[in-house]
Amino acid sequence: MTASLLDLVKTRTVLFDGAMGTELMARGLGPGVPPELWNAERPDAVREVYAAYYEAGADIVSTNSFGGTPLKLAAHGLDGRALELNRAAARLAREAAPAGRYVAGSMGPTGKFLTPQGPATEADLVAAYAEQARGLADGGVDVFIIETQYDLREALAAIRGARSVSPLPVFVTLTFNSFPRGYFTLMGDSVARSVAELEKAGAAAVGANCTLTSEQMVGCVIAIKTATSLPVIAQANAGQPVALADGTIGYSQTLEDYVRFVPAIVSAGAGFVGGCCGTNPDTIRAMVRVIRGEEKI
Amino acid sequence: MTKNEIYPKMNEAIVAGDREAARALAEDAVRSGLDLLEVVEQGYVPGIQKVGELWERGEYFLPELISSAEAMKAAMAVLDPALNRQNLGARIGGKVVIGTIEGDIHDIGKNLVASMLQAGGFEVFDLGADVKLERFIDKAEEVGAGMICLSALLTTTMMNQRRFIALLRDRGLRDKYKVLVGGAPANRKWAEEIGADGYAENAVAAVKLAKSFAGRP
Numbered sequence: 001m002t003a004s005l006l007d008l009v010k011t012r013t014v015l016f017d018g019a020m021g022t023e024l025m026a027r028g029l030g031p032g033v034p035p036e037l038w039n040a041e042r043p044d045a046v047r048e049v050y051a052a053y054y055e056a057g058a059d060i061v062s063t064n065s066f067g068g069t070p071l072k073l074a075a076h077g078l079d080g081r082a083l084e085l086n087r088a089a090a091r092l093a094r095e096a097a098p099a100g101r102y103v104a105g106s107m108g109p110t111g112k113f114l115t116p117q118g119p120a121t122e123a124d125l126v127a128a129y130a131e132q133a134r135g136l137a138d139g140g141v142d143v144f145i146i147e148t149q150y151d152l153r154e155a156l157a158a159i160r161g162a163r164s165v166s167p168l169p170v171f172v173t174l175t176f177n178s179f180p181r182g183y184f185t186l187m188g189d190s191v192a193r194s195v196a197e198l199e200k201a202g203a204a205a206v207g208a209n210c211t212l213t214s215e216q217m218v219g220c221v222i223a224i225k226t227a228t229s230l231p232v233i234a235q236a237n238a239g240q241p242v243a244l245a246d247g248t249i250g251y252s253q254t255l256e257d258y259v260r261f262v263p264a265i266v267s268a269g270a271g272f273v274g275g276c277c278g279t280n281p282d283t284i285r286a287m288v289r290v291i292r293g294e295e296k297i
Numbered sequence: 298m299t300k301n302e303i304y305p306k307m308n309e310a311i312v313a314g315d316r317e318a319a320r321a322l323a324e325d326a327v328r329s330g331l332d333l334l335e336v337v338e339q340g341y342v343p344g345i346q347k348v349g350e351l352w353e354r355g356e357y358f359l360p361e362l363i364s365s366a367e368a369m370k371a372a373m374a375v376l377d378p379a380l381n382r383q384n385l386g387a388r389i390g391g392k393v394v395i396g397t398i399e400g401d402i403h404d405i406g407k408n409l410v411a412s413m414l415q416a417g418g419f420e421v422f423d424l425g426a427d428v429k430l431e432r433f434i435d436k437a438e439e440v441g442a443g444m445i446c447l448s449a450l451l452t453t454t455m456m457n458q459r460r461f462i463a464l465l466r467d468r469g470l471r472d473k474y475k476v477l478v479g480g481a482p483a484n485r486k487w488a489e490e491i492g493a494d495g496y497a498e499n500a501v502a503a504v505k506l507a508k509s510f511a512g513r514p
Contacts, residue, residue: 188357243486
């Protein structure tokens with residue numbers, strides 16, 4: 001019997017994984033192909049990425065379902081397969097997970113704005129996330145992670161959707177930008193307000209991912225920690241994408257530079273730590289070393 | 298109302314994102330026989346510029362930006378036909394073709410840039426998302442645009458911005474258009490490297506850049 005993640009995080013820092021899309025691209029995922037389709041068409045490649053993160057030392061791997069709401073899949077004409085593709089994403093992760101490790105069902109933004117900025121109603125979003133959550137729960141995830149959300153209202157709708165179909169814990173990360181007045185989402189939700197609302201809506205852990213570098217993430221974690229007693233999640237980007245001389249894309253933070261700020265992220269109060277854009281299994285391996293090193297102290 | 302009374306109200310309507318007020322004031326201006334080009338430039342444009350400043354300072358966020366752009370559109374929907382009747386085009390910024398580049402379906406940022414360009418006085422031809430490279434050129438040729446704006450959210454599809462410049466060059470049209478690139482993975486260095494004319498980090502910066510190319514303040 002595996003201990004609950006929420007119990008585990010009380011005893012030590014828990015490691016998430018890093019980026020998924022770029023790992024699939026390295027295995028041949030072409031531009032314009034939704035990564036979720038590979039859960040059905042290239043299950044071995046998806047399983048291989050999961051396994052690489054577990055092998056690197058991640059306690060939790062997030063499923064290849066970031067764009068897996070039916071609203072998002074509709075852009076590729078795949079909305080009718082949402083249930084199947086999410087279930088497959090979770091099953092493959094379950095198969096790859098060694099005993100005692102965890103699977104988080106990734107739920108990213110629908111890409112639709114809520115009224116009045118866009119066409120979507122809250123009911124549309126709740127229904128979309130509910131369907132995705134149903135697939136992920138069927139496939140055997142331990143928790144949901146609603147991530148990279150830039151609109152607090154969408155994140156709240158996602159929580160409602162998940163909770164309407166499953167009793168599993170719901171983790172939420174928003175993506176904040178850094179301003180002189182503090183950290184805000186694209187829609188202008190402050191850290192304090194976001195965290196309070198997410199907690200009230202029943203989130204089991206809250207945090208930030210994407211956009212911020214590992215250096216910037218330290219301040220953001222401090223702000224989140226100040227606003228909540230829930231466990232805090234931090235998954236920073238390795239800086240910004242940059243075009244390299246050979247025509248490929250890299251990220252502005254080197255592995256060493258990225259990992260350098262991990263101890264500060266942990267001591268700022270993040271219980272769940274992982275990577276986002278520009279990170280890979282090597283990043284997670286290095287983070288594990290740093291965090292374990294700390295634990296000896 | 299005199300223009301000294303009405304211009305500040307127009308300005309306020311845009312800053313507040315009040316679509317109804319923006320439209321009503323424009324109707325008032327048309328009825329009162331005000332100089333409509335001056336109404337645009339001194340009544341409404343300072344409002345949208347103020348919104349841009351508030352956005353850059355982190356006082357305004359996306360919802361406010363969208364509301365203000367919508368208010369601007371509502372005013373222009375009244376003023377454009379009236380100006381056309383006087384044979385005066387308010388779209389003094391020129392014509393812009395914009396779209397998210399092929400292989401990429403992300404359009405939030407692109408829509409916002411299109412909206413703000415329109416609010417900033419440009420005639421905007423929005424081709425949507427996942428737009429084939431050739432289509433940008435065909436449309437620009439068809440409508441006589443001066444600028445082409447390419448959005449890409451993914452590091453993979455960003456490469457198509459480079460391919461687009463090459464295609465433009467192959468067709469002997471490189472110098473005919475100003476090419477602006479944007480999107481999360483793009484930056485100034487990237488624009489320089491691929492030989493684009495400019496890069497803008499956000500919708501407000503895009504309008505500034507486009508205006509500078511159009512030779513406008």
